[in-house]
Amino acid sequence: MSDIETPYGAVDADALQSLQQRYDTLLIQQAVDQFDALRARCGPDGLRDDLLRLHGMAHxxxxGASLSYPTDDLTLVEQADCVIEELEDWVMMLDRMIVALRPLQDLRSKTDDDYDDSI
Incomplete structure (x- = not known):
């Protein structure tokens, strides 16, 4: 087959037919939910604040810089562990989102100016 025109641009007709049979668009909504969960876990500035705290402690x-954070909370290593664990969770969830969305790239039109045969 060739390309087919949709309300959102031309797509590869074969890929569209394949995705219509096997792709569940609910995966995209689940990616939104996962993203919301990540944001909720960190609050508006949670991870940023944690990284700044880690920097201050490491500095x-x-x-040998002067103290910029209280010393009665987490140790430097514990703070690093927390930040790393949070980032690893983000990476894992973001990887899942990428896997869920990647099949949509198959819809790329063969006549798309940006199409690259090496993809």
Whole structure:
């Protein structure tokens, strides 16, 4: 087959037929839900604040800077562990989202100016 015109542009007709038979668009909504869950876990500035705290602690320990955060909370290593664990969770969830969305790339029109045969 060739390309077919849709309300959102030309797509590869064979890929469209295949996706219509096997792709569940609910995966996209689930990706939105996963993203919302990530945002809720970190609050508006949660991860950013955690990274800044980690930087302040490391700057004190490694560079000899004055204290910028209280010393009665997490240790430097515990703070690093928390940030790394959070980032690993983000990466895992983002990878799942990419896997869910990647099949939509198969719809790329063969006549698309940006089409690259090496994809």
């Amino acid at each position: 004190t320990v490694i560079n």
